[in-house]
Amino acid sequence: xxxxxxxxxxxxxxxxxLTIMVLALKxxxxxxxxxxxxxxxxxxxxLLSFLxxxxxxxxxxxxxxxxxxxxxxxxxxxxxxxxxxxLIPLVTAWAGNYPLTPAPMALYGVVxxxxxxxxxxxxxxxxxxxGPDSPLAHAVGRSRKxxxxxxxxxxxxxxxxxxxxxxxxxxxxxxxxWLIPQQRSAPSTD
Amino acid sequence: xxxxxxxxxxxxxxxxxLTIMVLALKxxxxxxxxxxxxxxxxxxxxLLSFLxxxxxxxxxxxxxxxxxxxxxxxxxxxxxxxxxxxLIPLVTAWAGNYPLTPAPMALYGVVxxxxxxxxxxxxxxxxxxxGPDSPLAHAVGRSRKxxxxxxxxxxxxxxxxxxxxxxxxxxxxxxxxWLIPQQRSAPSTD
Amino acid sequence: xxxxxxxxxxxxxxxxxLTIMVLALKxxxxxxxxxxxxxxxxxxxxLLSFLxxxxxxxxxxxxxxxxxxxxxxxxxxxxxxxxxxxLIPLVTAWAGNYPLTPAPMALYGVVxxxxxxxxxxxxxxxxxxxGPDSPLAHAVGRSRKxxxxxxxxxxxxxxxxxxxxxxxxxxxxxxxxWLIPQQRSAPSTD
Amino acid sequence: xxxxxxxxxxxxxxxxxLTIMVLALKxxxxxxxxxxxxxxxxxxxxLLSFLxxxxxxxxxxxxxxxxxxxxxxxxxxxxxxxxxxxLIPLVTAWAGNYPLTPAPMALYGVVxxxxxxxxxxxxxxxxxxxGPDSPLAHAVGRSRKxxxxxxxxxxxxxxxxxxxxxxxxxxxxxxxxWLIPQQRSAPSTD
Numbered sequence: 112x113x114x115x116x117x118x119x120x121x122x123x124x125x126x127x128x129l130t131i132m133v134l135a136l137k138x139x140x141x142x143x144x145x146x147x148x149x150x151x152x153x154x155x156x157x158l159l160s161f162l163x164x165x166x167x168x169x170x171x172x173x174x175x176x177x178x179x180x181x182x183x184x185x186x187x188x189x190x191x192x193x194x195x196x197x198l199i200p201l202v203t204a205w206a207g208n209y210p211l212t213p214a215p216m217a218l219y220g221v222v223x224x225x226x227x228x229x230x231x232x233x234x235x236x237x238x239x240x241x242g243p244d245s246p247l248a249h250a251v252g253r254s255r256k257x258x259x260x261x262x263x264x265x266x267x268x269x270x271x272x273x274x275x276x277x278x279x280x281x282x283x284x285x286x287x288x289w290l291i292p293q294q295r296s297a298p299s300t301d
Numbered sequence: 302x303x304x305x306x307x308x309x310x311x312x313x314x315x316x317x318x319l320t321i322m323v324l325a326l327k328x329x330x331x332x333x334x335x336x337x338x339x340x341x342x343x344x345x346x347x348l349l350s351f352l353x354x355x356x357x358x359x360x361x362x363x364x365x366x367x368x369x370x371x372x373x374x375x376x377x378x379x380x381x382x383x384x385x386x387x388l389i390p391l392v393t394a395w396a397g398n399y400p401l402t403p404a405p406m407a408l409y410g411v412v413x414x415x416x417x418x419x420x421x422x423x424x425x426x427x428x429x430x431x432g433p434d435s436p437l438a439h440a441v442g443r444s445r446k447x448x449x450x451x452x453x454x455x456x457x458x459x460x461x462x463x464x465x466x467x468x469x470x471x472x473x474x475x476x477x478x479w480l481i482p483q484q485r486s487a488p489s490t491d
Numbered sequence: 492x493x494x495x496x497x498x499x500x501x502x503x504x505x506x507x508x509l510t511i512m513v514l515a516l517k518x519x520x521x522x523x524x525x526x527x528x529x530x531x532x533x534x535x536x537x538l539l540s541f542l543x544x545x546x547x548x549x550x551x552x553x554x555x556x557x558x559x560x561x562x563x564x565x566x567x568x569x570x571x572x573x574x575x576x577x578l579i580p581l582v583t584a585w586a587g588n589y590p591l592t593p594a595p596m597a598l599y600g601v602v603x604x605x606x607x608x609x610x611x612x613x614x615x616x617x618x619x620x621x622g623p624d625s626p627l628a629h630a631v632g633r634s635r636k637x638x639x640x641x642x643x644x645x646x647x648x649x650x651x652x653x654x655x656x657x658x659x660x661x662x663x664x665x666x667x668x669w670l671i672p673q674q675r676s677a678p679s680t681d
Numbered sequence: 682x683x684x685x686x687x688x689x690x691x692x693x694x695x696x697x698x699l700t701i702m703v704l705a706l707k708x709x710x711x712x713x714x715x716x717x718x719x720x721x722x723x724x725x726x727x728l729l730s731f732l733x734x735x736x737x738x739x740x741x742x743x744x745x746x747x748x749x750x751x752x753x754x755x756x757x758x759x760x761x762x763x764x765x766x767x768l769i770p771l772v773t774a775w776a777g778n779y780p781l782t783p784a785p786m787a788l789y790g791v792v793x794x795x796x797x798x799x800x801x802x803x804x805x806x807x808x809x810x811x812g813p814d815s816p817l818a819h820a821v822g823r824s825r826k827x828x829x830x831x832x833x834x835x836x837x838x839x840x841x842x843x844x845x846x847x848x849x850x851x852x853x854x855x856x857x858x859w860l861i862p863q864q865r866s867a868p869s870t871d
Contacts, residue, residue, distance in 0.1 A: 116308055116362055118686055123316030126693030127507075130701060131320060133767050135328065138705065142779035147788060161767070165760045172686055172756075186362075190355045197323050197351070209332035218337060306498055306552055313506030317697075321510060325518065376552075380545045387513050387541070399522035408527060496688055496742055503696030511700060515708065566742075570735045577703050577731070589712035598717060 114181045117189060121175075124193045125168045128200060132157055132164075135204035153207035159282060160203040163223065166289045167196060167230065174234055177247035182240050188233040195225040216271035216278040223282065224264040231257045260285050304371045307379060311365075314383045315358045318390060322347055322354075325394035343397030349476060350393040353413065356479045357386060357420065364424055367437035372430045378423040385415040406461035406468040413472065414454040421447045450475050494561045497569060501555075504573045505548045508580060512537055512544075515584030533587030539666060540583040543603065546669045547576060547610065554614055557627035562620050568613040575605040596651035596658040603662065604644040611637045640665050684751045687759060691745075694763045695738045698770060702727055702734075705774030723777030729856060730773040733793065736859045737766060737800065744804055747817035752810050758803040765795040786841035786848040793852065794834040801827045830855050 136153050139146030171192075178185075202222045206215040234251055241247045263285050271278030326343050329336030361382075368375075392412045396405040424441055431437045453475050461468030516533055519526030551572075558565075582602045586595040614631055621627045643665050651658030706723050709716030741762075748755075772792045776785040804821055811817045833855050841848030 113366065116312065116366075119309060119689060120312045120316055120358065120362075122686065122690045123313050123503075123693050124320055126690055127317050127320035127697050129763070130694055130697035130767050131324065133771055134324065134701065134704065136771050138771060138774040138778060139785075142782040142784055144784045147784065158764075161764055165757075165763075168690065169753075169756055169760075172690075176683065176686075183359075186359055187355075190359075193319070194348075194351055194355075197320050201323055201326050201328065204328040208328060212332040214332055214334045214337065215329075303556065306502065306556075309499060310502045310506055310548065310552075313503055313693075314510055317507050317510035321514065324514065373549075376549055377545075380549075383509070384538075384541055384545075387510050391513055391516050391518060394518040398518060402522040404522055404524045404527065405519075493746065496692065496746075499689060500692045500696055500738065500742075503693050504700055507697050507700035511704065514704065563739075566739055567735075570739075573699070574728075574731055574735075577700050581703055581706050581708060584708040588708060592712040594712055594714045594717065595709075 114175060114178055117181050117186065118172075118175050121171055121189060121193065122168075125164060125171070125196060128196050129161060129164050129168075132160055132200040132203055135200055135207065152210035153204075156203045156207035156210070159286060160199050162286045162290065163226075164196065164199060166286065167192075167226065170230070170289075174237055174247065174251070177245070177250060178237050178241060180240060182236070185233065185236045185240060188229065188236040192226065192229040192233050195222055195229055198222050199226070211275045211279060213272045213275050216275040217268045220264050220268040220271060220278055220282065223285075224261060224268065227257060227261045227264060231261070256288065260288065263288075304365060304368055307371050307376065308362075308365050311361055311379060311383065312358075315354060315361070315386060318386050319351060319354050319358075322350055322390040322393055325390055325397065342400035343394075346393045346397035346400070349472060350389050352476045352480065353416075354386060354389060356476065357382075357416065360420070360479075364427055364437065364441070367435070367440060368427050368431060370430060372426070375423065375426045375430060378419065378426040382416065382419040382423050385412055385419055388412050389416070401465045401469060403462045403465050406465040407458045410454050410458040410461060410468060410472065413475075414451060414458065417447060417451050417454060421451070446478065450478065453478075494555060494558055497561050497566065498552075498555050501551055501569060501573065502548075505544060505551070505576060508576050509541060509544050509548075512540055512580040512583055515580055515587065532590035533584075536583045536587035536590070539662060540579050542666045542670065543606075544576060544579060546666065547572075547606065550610070550669075554617055554627065554631070557625070557630060558617050558621060560620060562616070565613065565616045565620060568609065568616040572606065572609040572613050575602055575609055578602050579606070591655045591659060593652045593655050596655040597648045600644050600648040600651060600658055600662065603665075604641060604648065607637060607641050607644060611641070636668065640668065643668075684745060684748055687751050687756065688742075688745050691741055691759060691763065692738075695734060695741070695766060698766050699731060699734050699738075702730055702770040702773055705770055705777065722780035723774075726773045726777035726780070729852060730769050732856045732860065733796075734766060734769060736856065737762075737796065740800070740859075744807055744817065744821070747815070747820060748807050748811060750810060752806070755803065755806045755810060758799065758806040762796065762799040762803050765792055765799055768792050769796070781845045781849060783842045783845050786845040787838045790834050790838040790841060790848055790852065793855075794831060794838065797827060797831045797834060801831070826858065830858065833858075 136150065136157055139150065199222060202215070202219045206219045209215045234257070238245070238248045238251055263281055267278040267281035267285075270281065326340065326347055329340065389412060392405070392409045396409045399405045424447070428435070428438045428441055453471055457468040457471035457475075460471065516530065516537055519530065579602060582595070582599045586599045589595045614637070618625070618628045618631055643661055647658040647661035647665075650661065706720065706727055709720065769792060772785070772789045776789045779785045804827070808815070808818045808821055833851055837848040837851035837855075840851065
């Protein structure tokens with residue numbers, strides 16, 4: 112099987128998910144600056160989700176670059192990831208409309224958790240297809256960042272139900288975990 | 302004619318259809334968990350339709366991979382399929398907003414039936430273009446799953462008008478029919 | 492300049508335009524069949540516009556297939572066509588919401604006219620770039636269908652203001668003009 | 682790293698951003714011509730933003746054509762540009778709904794300013810990756826148009842707060858600055 116079309120399809124889904132998130136930002140219903148200030152929670156949620164989707168796209172890009180072929184299991188693992196990525200605009204809008212409240216913040220974490228789990232499954236399917244000595248397996252094996260993220264999401268979901276800003280802080284922390292250290296260490300695939 | 306651009310265009314349409322289905326999921330109008338519970342029918346409809354569109358994308362991927370060229374008849378058969386796939390977000394939203402009611406459930410089946418018929422026509426156009434001894438013709442010829450699905454959709458449409466949950470059960474069954482046995486038997490193109 | 496990215500970008504815009512037209516179809520606000528019947532004008536407008544956009548995609552595909560390079564003038568002629576194609580969802584929704592009324596029907600024609608004019612300019616830019624003896628110039632030169640369509644749109648706009656169903660009949664006629672005879676004659680680029 | 686997928690992803694985001702801007706144009710709520718006249722400010726804002734996004738796509742196309750490889754820094758500079766391009770539909774809808782008022786016009790300028798700054802950073806990242814003697818560095822080095830645009834946006838934002846039509850005039854002027862002289866001078870990358 113050819114990986115080109117899987118990449119193109121994933122790019123399409125991710126590009127549309129990124130772009131329609133903006134449709135969740137309702138156009139202000141008045142011409143004044145305070146309307147923009149009232150959008151601050153929605154804009155913050157949008158920014159965080161944009162970062163997350165961008166990180167997934169960059170990581171998707173990296174693991175597929177090291178893959179040479181695509182199995183049926185990989186196809187469906189990829190579609191599973193796309194399913195959860197497609198739900199990000201919905202939970203972003205909910206979390207932005209009701210900022211720092213328990214249920215939206217916890218549901219945001221549930222979708223993020225499922226994205227992380229399905230991405231981990233996708234990487235495992237790719238590694239299994241490539242073999243344990245492939246460049247992909249070596250690049251992926253050097254990091255436990257995916258497992259750490261999953262654990263942090265679980266903590267954030269529980270904490271959100273108790274005090275929502277803690278959940279938000281952890282989501283921001285996980286995004287930074289993926290954004291910042293990648294510039295230092297060589298492996299770009301974890 | 303070159304098949305690459307037909308694949309790219311189809312990927313685009315399918316990716317957008319998948320992603321805008323999420324726009325049919327209205328953002329909850331309150332910050333509580335019961336809002337999410339009230340979304341259960343819409344989320345179920347979304348999940349089923351996501352599966353259907355994903356199955357079409359995987360099958361589209363497979364038949365086009367075995368095709369070597371694209372005729373004008375294939376172009377239009379493909380556009381016919383895209384027309385019906387584009388209507389899936391609409392019937393999904395209707396079936397999710399009015400769960401397990403006859404008219405939305407039957408109309409859902411009508412769109413699924415037309416997707417199945419147009420996909421069958423597309424495969425026939427591809428086989429005709431490739432010739433009866435092509436790898437595509439052999440891969441396609443081993444299965445009657447497409448015809449079985451069409452018959453099941455017809456049954457589901459009639460049953461939906463009488464008792465809608467029966468229709469829903471059949472739609473779920475057809476999706477499983479395409480998801481599960483494909484892991485066992487070799488032909489991935491039916 | 493490379494034509495691949497122009498094709499990919501055009502495919503993206505056309506695929507999104509096709510798919511978001513469905514967002515103009517409002518989900519019925521009740522669970523009964525008569526809701527679907529009330530959607531008949533909107534669905535008819537959607538079907539006609541889908542056909543038009545599909546015809547443009549097929550023709551765009553054909554002329555770019557015969558092109559070998561892309562100039563700056565071609566880039567902008569293509570973006571001009573994309574601008575008018577992007578407006579089709581808007582006029583489709585208006586014409587579907589107020590069926591067979593003068594202003595929406597005439598505006599539908601204005602957008603169609605501008606699509607036809609900008610597509611003609613794009614083809615001329617491509618022919619100029621390829622040269623008068625190129626395969627593209629020969630394929631395009633055998634037909635006056637583009638000019639006939641432009642004339643028919645002008646007639647339809649004027650007639651729509653007087654009696655809107657006449658305009659609708661002409662729009663359907665132009666779509667058939669492009670759909671039907673292309674199966675008979677060889678040139679697929681006009 | 683391969684630049685093909687970065688181009689394809691960027692094309693997807695830009696194509697969707699272009700097309701969903703049309704969703705900001707609300708379908709007229711009556712069948713009369715004066716409804717279209719009332720859309721004039723929204724249509725003008727749409728036209729201007731379409732031009733801007735088109736100019737970014739053309740310039741993105743040009744600089745990536747001269748690039749040979751893509752670094753991690755380029756990936757993120759590109760995603761930064763995509764973030765601001767994705768916000769254009771939002772500020773376009775606001776500026777169109779409240780035509781020639783200070784806050785929407787100034788915010789439109791802020792997003793345009795950030796697009797210009799992030800595009801400049803992207804070009805600098807590409808030049809740094811290609812080296813100072815690369816064709817890209819030579820093509821880019823001949824023009825100060827990017828810096829001029831950034832200065833004009835800053836002036837327009839300030840003037841908008843005082844008298845909004847002045848801001849609108851400058852935004853139109855910057856678009857023309859990019860549209861018109863590019864036909865005269867050779868460098869197509871600035």
